[in-house]
Amino acid sequence: MFLTDIHTHTFFSPDGRASLSEMLWAAEALHISHLGICEHFDYDFLSPAHYAAGGGPFPTTDPAAYFSAARKLQGERGESPPLLLAGAEFGYSPDPIVQARLKALSEAYSPDFTVNSVHIIDGADVFFADYFHGKSKAEAYRKYLLRLRESLDAPYPYDIVGHIGYPVRGAPYPDRGMHYEEFSTLFDDILKTIIERGKILEINGSADGTGSPHLPTYDVIARYHALGGRFVSFGSDAHEPSRLLAGREAAVSTLKAIGFSFLTLPMRGEYVHIPL
Ligand SMILES: [Zn+2]
Numbered sequence: 323m324f325l326t327d328i329h330t331h332t333f334f335s336p337d338g339r340a341s342l343s344e345m346l347w348a349a350e351a352l353h354i355s356h357l358g359i360c361e362h363f364d365y366d367f368l369s370p371a372h373y374a375a376g377g378g379p380f381p382t383t384d385p386a387a388y389f390s391a392a393r394k395l396q397g398e399r400g401e402s403p404p405l406l407l408a409g410a411e412f413g414y415s416p417d418p419i420v421q422a423r424l425k426a427l428s429e430a431y432s433p434d435f436t437v438n439s440v441h442i443i444d445g446a447d448v449f450f451a452d453y454f455h456g457k458s459k460a461e462a463y464r465k466y467l468l469r470l471r472e473s474l475d476a477p478y479p480y481d482i483v484g485h486i487g488y489p490v491r492g493a494p495y496p497d498r499g500m501h502y503e504e505f506s507t508l509f510d511d512i513l514k515t516i517i518e519r520g521k522i523l524e525i526n527g528s529a530d531g532t533g534s535p536h537l538p539t540y541d542v543i544a545r546y547h548a549l550g551g552r553f554v555s556f557g558s559d560a561h562e563p564s565r566l567l568a569g570r571e572a573a574v575s576t577l578k579a580i581g582f583s584f585l586t587l588p589m590r591g592e593y594v595h596i597p598l
């Protein structure tokens with residue numbers, strides 16, 4: 323059996339809590355076959371909207387330092403497991419300056435895979451309470467899903483659509499679930515677009531407090547399958563060794579129950595399918 327975890331972060335990300343080597347050693351001890359690092363590139367924090375919302379400069383990953391360290395480790399390790407994938411998590415923004423910067427970064431460093439994620443809307447991280455201030459749940463979630471739909475048209479290459487439902491982690495509503503039925507038209511548009519473009523739907527194991535063991539929720543993943551979607555990846559979103567593989571068992575049992583038979587690993591533009 324192959325154990326894969328392809329959404330993880332290290333000290334190169336501003337919120338990472340372990341070194342690349344520490345994550346790798348821990349992954350080795352857990353018999354992980356493929357470890358995907360995808361450090362944050364959130365240039366939206368540089369946008370005027372962020373400053374208008376009162377935000378100051380925010381650090382993000384130094385691409386030169388990260389990719390040179392990761393490529394060096396890859397060279398040293400060769401094929402020995404866990405196979406290290408040096409990826410990137412791009413924080414989508416509608417700002418053309420941010421998009422151009424991410425495109426240039428992709429061309430300069432050729433990440434082994436790229437996760438495209440929506441973290442920031444109007445200068446606020448949708449993970450934090452500020453984003454929800456003065457918005458109903460329907461408004462806040464609709465705005466997020468519209469932005470997510472827009473992110474699928476990003477002008478840079480990407481493989482994986484990251485953690486759909488991310489705002490649920492920090493939402494202040496009594497029933498905070500982002501259910502398929504409440505936003506079915508929007509979800510269908512998103513899921514069909516992912517399928518048409520041959521992208522991978524991420525099952526993210528970092529879902530504490532969302533009422534679901536993973537993001538997106540079961541109903542959304544089932545709808546993706548019903549529409550013909552077959553490409554899924556698993557990522558714990560671990561920022562420290564103890565979180566590696568977090569939520570994987572629940573994710574795999576959801577996937578099997580729905581009828582998925584493999585996980586898809588993006589490796590430098592090629593997809594490799596690994597049986598569940
Ligand atoms: Zn993320």
Ligand SMILES: [Zn+2]
Pocket residue numbers: 329331411559
């Ligand atoms: Zn992440």
